Amino acid sequence: MRACVVHPAGGLRVEHRSPAPLGAGQVTVAVALGGICGSDLHYYRHGRVGDFTVQEPMVLGHEVVGHVTALGPGSEGPAVGTPVAVHPATPCDRCADCAAGHRNICADTRYLGSAARTPHVQGGFSQLVTVPAAQIRPLPPELDLRRAVLAEPLSVAVHAANRACDVTGRRVLVTGAGPIGCLVTAVLRHRGAAEVVVSDLLDTPLSIATASGATRTLRADDAGADAAADAWAEPFDIAVEASGAPPALRTCVERVRRGGTVVLLGLLPPGEVPLLGNIAVTRELNLRGAFRFDAEFDEAITLLAQGLPVDAIVTHTFPLADAHAAFDIAHDRAVASKVLLDLTDA
Known part of the structure; x- marks a missing residue:
């Protein structure tokens, strides 16, 4: 072979x-x-x-x-x-x-x-x-x-959504519109998230995020532009970091509300990575890792068979x-x- x-x-x-x-x-x-x-x-x-x-x-x-x-x-x-x-x-x-x-x-x-x-x-x-x-x-x-x-990458996304807990009616930020970020987006919308805002540095991934259910997409390098100001005006209930980029993790920590949840999904570079620890402490954020999956594989197959976009x-x-x-x-x-x-x- x-x-x-x-x-x-x-x-x-x-x-x-x-x-x-x-x-x-x-x-x-x-x-x-x-x-x-x-x-x-x-x-x-x-x-x-x-x-x-x-x-x-x-x-x-x-x-x-x-x-x-x-x-x-x-x-x-x-x-x-x-x-x-x-x-x-x-x-x-x-x-x-x-x-x-x-x-x-x-x-x-x-x-x-x-x-x-x-x-x-x-x-x-x-x-x-x-x-x-x-x-x-x-x-x-x-x-x-x-x-x-x-099925396998979708299982990763389903597990990340599980780690985010109940997303019904919630406002969610996803940083990174690679395959995993887009699959997370589809799962979040399927589970009833009211808004899923996806950020990335490139237009093609963002267009795929839209096709996967994102309610809004943002260029991460235009975060300060007037056109994006309203998207950042209110804090998010939940953020899922799906890029593995330290600046994106910073965005997640900064943009979730007090008592909100940040799911760390993307693998960060080896070694130590700066983390806004004081914000996590004073806002009492929930930082939750998400690694691979288990029984979610069966749910992923079912979702695919049902036509998840x-x-x-x-x-x-x-x-x-x-x-x-x-x-x-x-x-x-x-x-x-x-x-x-x-x-x-x-």
């Missing part, structure tokens, strides 16, 4: 690899589509994501859908040929966090295409991927693969052989949002 592999010395290669052996309780999936995530881009361009550094060749990708090709001994999974999405996480199910229902922050979890542990967990940008049967989700017949490939987020599709071009386009936020790899056309 062929796979998209990042190397520790730098560089992205489409290589031939042997499929992983199919063991008891496992399922093999022929991957049809994979979405390029921000973490994949960081591994490609910088060799790291936050504190996780590439130490050995690693297949990228954790947003994948396809069709079941084989079931291992004792596997209780969908029949061969069934279209499925792959949940990328395998928590340990033994630690205190798993026992408390916080499987998404299990320190011993295995996550497709992650350098968080060594040996690294190989990812899903390969023509065949083998995972525990519990990670396989059959797709509703009305959900096509091109929408279903958004997210189609505008997928902007490009490339064959696996053109992985370099796909990653380069995905990095250009002026023209692209979610970029897909088509692994059936390798």
Whole structure:
């Protein structure tokens, strides 16, 4: 099979690899589509994501859908040929966090295409991927693969919305109109947020945010302009920082009301980042991290099948052989949002 592999010395290669052996309780999936995530881009361009550094060749990708090709001994999974999405996480199910229902922050979890542990967990940008049967989700017949490939990032957005708590009738700020920010926007509006204002530095992402349900968009570099003054006139009840940019986090902290909530979703640069701690103290803000997801994966599939307005987020599709071009386009936020790899056309 062929796979998209990042190397520790730098560089992205489409290589031939042997499929992983199919063991008891496992399922093999022929991957049809994979979405390029921000973490994949960081591994490609910088060799790291936050504190996780590439130490050995690693297949990228954790947003994948396809069709079941084989079931291992004792596997209780969908029949061969069934279209499925792959949940990328395998928590340990033994630690205190798993026992408390916080499987998404299990320190011993295995996550497709992650350098968080060594040996690294190989990812899903390969023509065949083998995972525990519990990670396989059959797709509703009305959900096509091109929408279903958004299940993983949408799960991240659903988890962030859960961390924001009840958003019904609330005024919400989302900083960052990348794929995750736009998916968060769609979920917030679906859950009844009265206003969702989205800020970004580029016009194309903001237009996609509008298509995803934003009630208003703002250029972050025009925050002081008269045209934006009324948008900032009233504080927000909730802010979701989805860009990973320290200035955006500052905006969130400054713009929420006293007693408001800031959800930190975007991964910030490694090391220490300045934080307006005194504002957080004197306004008694709720600062809440949001990391990955767990059972939200099933809700995300349901939302996609129900027609959540997210189609505008997928902007490009490339064959696996053109992985370099796909990653380069995905990095250009002026023209692209979610970029897909088509692994059936390798």
